[in-house]
């Protein structure tokens with residue numbers, strides 16, 4: 223395989239173009255992957271800064287720094303930026319970088335569309351950010367954009383919604399590209415059931431994206447016509463129903479949370495075998511479990527609406543359907559633990575983040591089961607318990623998987639080893655502070671502190687103070703992460719092709735040079 227790469231350079235060089243235009247016009251999967259991930263990292267810091275504005279205000283009871291209207295704009299934008307600007311693009315970037323390499327393809331199947339999928343993103347995000355400077359400010363009705371509240375805002379509505387449309391188009395194009403690539407570009411001998419799990423989880427995610435983004439686009443377009451063209455889809459006075467919007471939103475929104483977690487499952491399933499020096503336990507059950515979770519994510523949406531006054535049969539159905547997801551999720555956790563069982567484990571930074579992912583994501587899963595019980599959810603609904611739950615699955619879940627993936631593949635991408643000592647420091651600071659940040663929020667919620675409020679009763683003061691301290695430590699720890707990445711790009715100890723001991727048994731990427739040549743597989747590798 224390496225000989226195929228070596229003989230290629232004979233005729234002429236078609237490496238990257240020079241200067242800024244390389245990035246504007248690029249159709250190269252690695253360049254586009256880099257663009258996505260850089261954008262995601264910047265948006266992670268922007269969204270994180272907004273979270274710190276929120277946590278600064280909530281450090282103590284009373285109003286300190288921001289007015290309530292701006293506070294609500296911050297919660298809304300923080301969420302939209304983190305979901306659509308940080309986590310989703312980061313995974314899209316990983317997909318672009320790794321999927322062609324992992325399946326032995328020369329590039330993504332639709333490279334020009336790939337360029338578009340990326341370049342829509344910065345414009346959509348700038349559009350979203352521009353609403354902060356409009357009359358009436360940014361949207362302040364939560365990331366769910368529920369009517370009637372969202373319709374009562376200022377000038378932001380059409381801009382925010384156009385931004386959402388562009389983000390959706392970008393995601394759908396990326397999803398189509400991933401499916402077509404995985405189905406048509408595999409090297410000879412790579413059957414579907416030999417595809418690395420990261421590719422599998424992304425293919426399933428891509429189907430979810432294509433299925434639900436249009437539903438969201440439709441729902442927000444109906445918001446627009448309600449606001450500007452006198453329709454009454456969501457307006458009771460005109461014969462409509464605001465609960466209809468909730469159904470449409472969550473038919474999108476619930477699968478959306480799996481869109482942010484399924485690729486994490488793939489990443490973790492690649493990393494744990496490498497550092498356990500064993501093959502993944504139960505490969506095919508992992509594929510079926512992921513597909514089952516994907517399917518089930520479409521039939522549980524109304525667990526977000528237990529309090530709207532559903533018929534009893536609906537409450538029961540959505541309770542049981544939601545709990546069913548614990549079964550395939552349990553299969554996955556069992557398989558990860560079984561992979562580690564009696565393995566020759568070492569604890570480099572990617573493995574540390576992967577293990578923290580398994581433990582902390584499982585905690586988020588258990589609070590999810592608590593909320594699935596519809597009568598109990600009447601107490602949790604719209605409290606800080608919810609905030610604690612979804613941040614446990616999104617931060618030590620999705621974000622830790624992204625950290626793990628970055629440390630795992632960074633030597634492959636840059637050709638240099640990262641600073642392991644700083645990586646471990648980043649891990650420990652992040653893991654301790656993320657628990658300080660979100661664990662107390664469970665108790666705040668159970669004691670009745672509502673979410674999305676800038677002020678609270680003094681009984682909640684202590685846990686909020688701890689939580690805010692955790693938030694600031696977590697936030698500033700991320701600067702270490704940024705520094706480690708920049709340092710590894712600029713040089714250091716040369717990385718071998720294999721990078722991790724025995725890694726060549728765990729994926730095609732470890733048989734290529736570090737960094738891989740600009741055009742990856744000009745001759746398809748042989749898969750046994």
Ligand code: HEM
Pocket residue numbers: 270273274276277297298300301304305309363364365366482609613616617620621659672673674675693696
């Ligand atoms: C990393 C540190 C993070 C911190 C400190 C943080 C903090 C917060 C805070 C304080 C809120 C407001 C809660 C409230 O409604 O009162 C919030 C809401 C939210 N956050 Fe985060 N967050 C973080 C990361 C993330 C990530 C990575 C995501 C998504 C991928 C995310 C998604 C959300 C969502 C969806 C909401 C709900 C907004 C709403 O109620 O409309 N957060 N976050």
Ligand SMILES: [Cu+2]
Pocket residue numbers: 475476479522523525526
């Ligand atoms: Cu849900």
